[in-house]
Amino acid sequence: MRPVVGVPTPTAAGVRAREVAELLRARLDDPTRASTELPRRLAAAHDASPYLFEPQALVRATSAAEVGALMAGAREAGVPLTLRGGGTSLAGQAGGAGVLVDVRTDWRHAEVLDDGRRIRLQPGLTIRQANARLARYRRRLGPDPASEAACTVGGMVANNSSGMTCGTTDNAYRTMESLRFVLPSGTVVDSGARDADDRLRADEPELHAGLLRLRDRVRSTPLSRATIERLFAMKNTMGYGLNSLLDHDSPVEMLAHLMIGSEGTLGFVAEAVFRTVEIHQHAATGLLILPGLSAATDALPALLAAGARTAELLDAAALRVSQRDPDASPALRGLTVTGHAALLVEFAEDSAERLAETLADARHVLDRLPAVTGTELTHDPRERAALWHLRKGLYTAVAGARPPGTTALLEDIAVPMPRLTGTCDGLIRLFDRHGYPDAVIFGHARDGNLHFMLTQSFDTPAEIDRYARFTDDMVDLVLAEGGTLKAEHGTGRAMAPFVRRQYGDELYDVMRELKRLCDPSGLLNPGVLLNDDPTVHLRQLKAVPTVDPELDSCVECGYCEPVCPTADVTTTPRQRIVLQRQIALATAAGDEERRRELTTDYEYAAVDSCAADSLCVTACPVGIDTGAAMKRLRAERHSPFAQRTARSTARHWKAAVAGVRVGLNAAHVVPTPVTRAATGVLRGFGATELVPQWSDDMPRAGAPRPG
Structure with a gap:
């Protein structure tokens, strides 16, 4: 199968795009916000995933009412609609071939509530920008993804973001208090309103009744309940958040929580209120290098019980990459890495006294570790920052060094803690079998959440086949270990063909019914999250x-x-x-x-x-x-002559300005035909980049600047 860039016949696409845009412009306060210009559409379509679709129209929406109107327009035009925020998407959930709606540019309002204990956010703000509003209160959002500088609040909600420290307790799902969202029908729901459920029943009776029916269906099926409880005990962003049907009783609360992690396939979240978490001001961090993966994973239970708030795993390949970092310690740089692994651990408390007590209690655990370079922890902010730079720099090191024309693929899975070592070993065997010698494994070990990164070309059918075979084997491995195929990054197109395998036919049918109830026309982001095409993850692959x-x-x-x-x-x-x-x-x-x-x-x-x-x-x-x-x-x-002249002009700027002033005033004294002929001669001698063609509307020199 050859890679496809998603380029329809230009003429036909242009005609269709103009028709779609005209239909949408009538629904906007400012019609210029709907564009069919090819450069703008393509520029906005790219994200960090290996997929690319060419949208027919790009629209910038400014209100919930406009989004609802655009959904109606897209439905009338018979084209799908995709909501677009930051576009850090790794799994292919932020692009589509229909209408691409920008919900970032005009959606950056934030309101801090209750002295920072809560915050109301629009979807276009980045997580870092939201946290900047909370910093004075020593609070932050619960999710802490590595992409916080670029990931928008809308993306955080759409993918149920988590991160290095939040686990399954402080993710977007658990810290959300209320949402204001737009359904494909145009109905606006505010789950924080006192009568929200009554309004949903009145405005969307079929959806309200259907949610109750699905809730009871899941709760009355022991296998379904057990599967949901098992999978959502881990970080899990595969498929819809069916734990909502167990955690909540009212349809409006179920629906609001289903919006989280729905990847823009059920509705548009226009506003969210989150409970925030405290920032621990005092911390100690250390990179514990251990003889192997089993030693690292065996150490986790005791470290977490001793109070470690973070434990990041780095395999041997990740350590070898980290050794090349200028911030690496002498001990790490001097280590001959064979089968080693490391845990980047951090203890944090709200006071120096409590941190000292925690570290004293944890010392007996640290001292028993078979660490090859010691177990000392550092309080120094610069040294701690350097250690975190090693961890966060893995993506930089691997992606930046990949062969030109290849794609950097960053995948994530989660497995029960006892299966972590076996899963790592299995992944390493798959890398060897399928020819990914530079792949690295790292991740949030405290959550059984592994990231692995590899570089892949999609230029030939053989390369695509290699990627397909690796993906099939990886799916077999993770599901055999009782894990989830997506822990943080969203299902997207990359894992959509495997949702049924992970959940089984019964729960997959429940997800299908949820999609039908919310989006009966299949308008929103089709092909993402649920897809019956077993090869959708191999289509529309991006050429680089x-x-x-x-x-x-x-x-x-x-x-x-x-x-x-x-x-x-x-x-x-x-x-x-x-x-x-x-x-x-x-x-x-x-x-x-x-x-x-x-x-x-x-x-x-x-x-x-x-x-x-x-x-x-x-x-x-x-x-x-x-x-x-x-x-x-x-x-x-510019020509070499023009560049030399520009450099000379910059060195003698005062004289150059004076000369231009004299020239402009003199040109207005000389008859226009003479001036035009003179500038024409100069331009003919190669000064076209320096001398403008004279015209009658050229101004005289202005008054000199004082001083």
Whole structure:
């Protein structure tokens, strides 16, 4: 099977896109917010997943009412609708071939409540931005994903985000107090209203009755109840959150909690109120290197019982990658890693006295560990930050060093704690069997949650077949260990074909009925989360051509976007790069019409409008300075003569300004034909980049600046 970039016939697609956009514009306060321009649609379509769809229209919604109206318009046009936030998606849940609705740009309001114990948020704010509002209260959101700098609140809700410290108790599902959301019918539900359930019964009687029916169906089936309880005792974002049917009695509460982790397939969450958690001000951290995986996993129960709030696992391959990091300690750099593994542990309390007591009680556990480089913990903020940089830098190290043209795939699973060692060993055997020698395993060991990262090309049928065989074997391994195929990153398209296998026919049918009740027309994000096509995870795979050595390591994650000054005006660093890739693909395919359409506005939208401040490199996980690349592209447009002249002008700026003033005033004294002829001669001698063509509306020199 060859990779497909999702490009329909340009002419037919353009006609259809214009029809769809015209239908949607009538539903917006500002019709200019619906666009069919190919560069804008493609720029917005990319995310960190291996998939790519070309939307027919891109729309920026500004209110819940507009989202409801857009859903009605999409239904009338017969096209699907996908809600788009930060686009850090790893599993392919943030793109679609219909209408792509931007619910980030105009959705960034936050209201801190009860001295920081609660917070009301719109979906476009990033988790880091939300936490910045809470910092003065020494509180934060419960979920703490590594993507907090770019992951939006909408994405946190849509994927039931968790992270390194929140476990299953402080994730989005457990800390949500209320939601305000829009159903595909246009009905707006506020689960925090006192009469919310009565309103849902009046506005959506079939949905209300159906939720009660499904609740009773699940509760009366012992096997269904047992399966749900087993899977949701772990971190689990596979399929819909059926634990809602056990945890809550009223349909409105069940529905609000089903929205969490639904990946935009049941409705749009316009606002959320979360309970926050306390920030522990005092902490001690250490990297405990142990002889092997079994020693690391055997140590976990005692460490957690002793009060460790975090325990991150790094396998031998991850340790070898970490040794290359400049922040690695001398002990780590000097270690000959064979079958070692490590636990990055952290103890944290709200006072120095309590931390000292916890560490004293834990010392006997630490002293019994067979650690090869000691068990000392550090309180020093810089040393602690360096240790966390090692852990968080694994993605950077592996993704940044991958061969050009390949994709960095970051998957996550969870298994019961006693199965952790066997699962790690099994994954390592699969890496060897399928030819992924550089794959690494790391993760949240305290939760039995493993991440593994590998690099994959989708350029040939053989490569796609290799990925398919590995995925099938990985699914067999995880399910045989009693685990879940998705712990944090959402089901998306990557795991949608395997939801039935994990849950069984009965619960899969319950999920299908939930989708039908909420979205009877199948309007929202079709193909995501539930999909009966066993090969959907092998379709619409994204081609990643090489375009520029400075840019080729981009993983299209969007971390750069929140810090980019032009993100809401023209394009973002990610979009500047992906448009170059799309231009390269059109050129290679000989599609001159498409190439021309993509390049028409690129110089302004991507190159000239870039602030070139290099803020992007401060956020990029693989260290790309898109600002510097855009400055280089600007320079390459000018001749060596023009560049020498510009450098000379910069060195003698005062004289240059005076000369231009004299020239402008003199030109207005000389007859226009003479001036026009003179500038024409200068431009003819190669000064076209320096001397403008004279016209009658050229201004005179302004008044000199004082001083």
